[in-house]
Amino acid sequence: MRKLLQALKRDDRGVTALEYVILAVVVVAAVTVGGSILRNVITSAFTSTGSAIQACVNSPKTCGS
Numbered sequence: 001m002r003k004l005l006q007a008l009k010r011d012d013r014g015v016t017a018l019e020y021v022i023l024a025v026v027v028v029a030a031v032t033v034g035g036s037i038l039r040n041v042i043t044s045a046f047t048s049t050g051s052a053i054q055a056c057v058n059s060p061k062t063c064g065s
Contacts, residue, residue, distance in 0.1 A: 056063035
């Protein structure tokens, strides 16, 4: 039993797979957070643009040049 435990302790074949899983989790988390931030920025930009267009439609004389 002791030899088996020592052999398992020295065996590092599964370490690479675990590293890839950890890397994939980090990448997914980064994409999720980045996507959320980007979505908020894009939503804000379109909201501002829509408000500016609506202001020009409602009051063309006060619209920017």
